[in-house]
Amino acid sequence: MQQLKDRIRKEGKVLPGNIIKVDGFLNHRVDTRLMADIADEFARFFDVANITMVLTAEASGIALATICAQKYNVPMVFAKKAKSDNIEGGLYQSEIFSYTYKKKVTQILSKEWLTSSDRVLIVDDFMANGEAVRGLCDLVSQAGAELVGIGIAVEKGFQGGGDRLRSMDLNYHALAIIESADENGIVFREDAEA
C-alpha cells in the first residue's frame, strides 16, 4: 500500500536495535483517515462482507480494528492482557511471549464474544515476531470459529512472524513489509510479494 509506505518513509524513525517508530500516525498518535484507507485496502484482500467480527489484541491494535469494524459493520473485539494469575472462568486463554515486556503474557477473551459460529478477521497495526497474532489465532481455534484472514498494517519482515504465517495455509496480508531498517533508511519488500 503505497500511501502507508510513503508515511513510514516520511515520518518513521529508525532507532538502534532495528526499532522502527511509527508513533506519529499509527500507534501513539493515530491518524484515523489513514486507518480508514487501510481498512479499505484490507477489504480488497478479505471477504469482509462475510465476517462476523474484527478481532485484535490490546492495546495499539484497537484503533485500527475499531475503524475496520465500523467500515465492515461488525463488532470489534479485543483480547485483553490478563491482569493477574487469578483468571476468572468463562475465558479463552493463550500464552504468548511479549518481546516488549520481555515476559510471558496471557491473552484472555470472554467466551461470550467469540463462538463457533463466528467468522473472524484478525487485524493488528504492527507485527514483528508475530506472537500477538499467534495468540489470537489460538483463541479463534479454541472457540472453533472460522479464521477468515489476518490483516496487518506494518510488518517487520526481517523478524520472521510474517514469513511463518505466509508459509501456513492462511489468508494473511501485510500492507507494508519492512525488509530492513538502519541508518541508510527503510527498505520495503517488493509490492508484488506483499
Added chain:
Amino acid sequence: MQQLKDRIRKEGKVLPGNIIKVDGFLNHRVDTRLMADIADEFARFFDVANITMVLTAEASGIALATICAQKYNVPMVFAKKAKSDNIEGGLYQSEIFSYTYKKKVTQILSKEWLTSSDRVLIVDDFMANGEAVRGLCDLVSQAGAELVGIGIAVEKGFQGGGDRLRSMDLNYHALAIIESADENGIVFREDAEA
C-alpha cells in the same frame, strides 16, 4: 443519553463488589455504531470544531476515542502505561493508582504529540475513581495545553471520580451516571444532573 442507559440496563451485568460489566458493547466487544452516537452526543457538550486532538488512556478508551477523533477530524492520542522503570526521555509522565491492577501505574505520553498549542478533549469509556482521567489532566497541564473538556461514556457515580471533577472548574460531562448497582438493578442519576 437514553440510548446508552438503555443498553446498560439491558446488557449490563452487576457483579459482587459493585462491579458493572458492560463488556458486550463498550470495553471488550465494542459496538462502533453506539460509539458514533456517543461521539455525536459529546459534540453537543464540547466545542469539537475547536479541538486539535482527542486524548485517552490505554486500553479500553481507545475504541471510543478513535471514533470521536474520526468524527471531529483530529488525531487520537493515547497515553501508554509505562512498561518498565526505565522510561526514556522526551515523555510527559503521570503517576496514578490503578484500582484494576491494585498498584501504581505510570502513564506516559511523548512530548512530540502534545504541545502548548494543543486544545485537548479527553475521552474515556468508563470512570470509577477517576485516576486515569486525573493522570490525563496532569499530562495536559504538564504540556501547557488547553483542556477543552472531559467526556465520559459511563460514570460510576458512587465512586467519587465524577463528583470531584464536577466540583472543579472543568467542562466535564458523563453520558450515563450510575448511582447504584446491586441485585435490585441499576439506578441512574437523574438526566438533569448529567
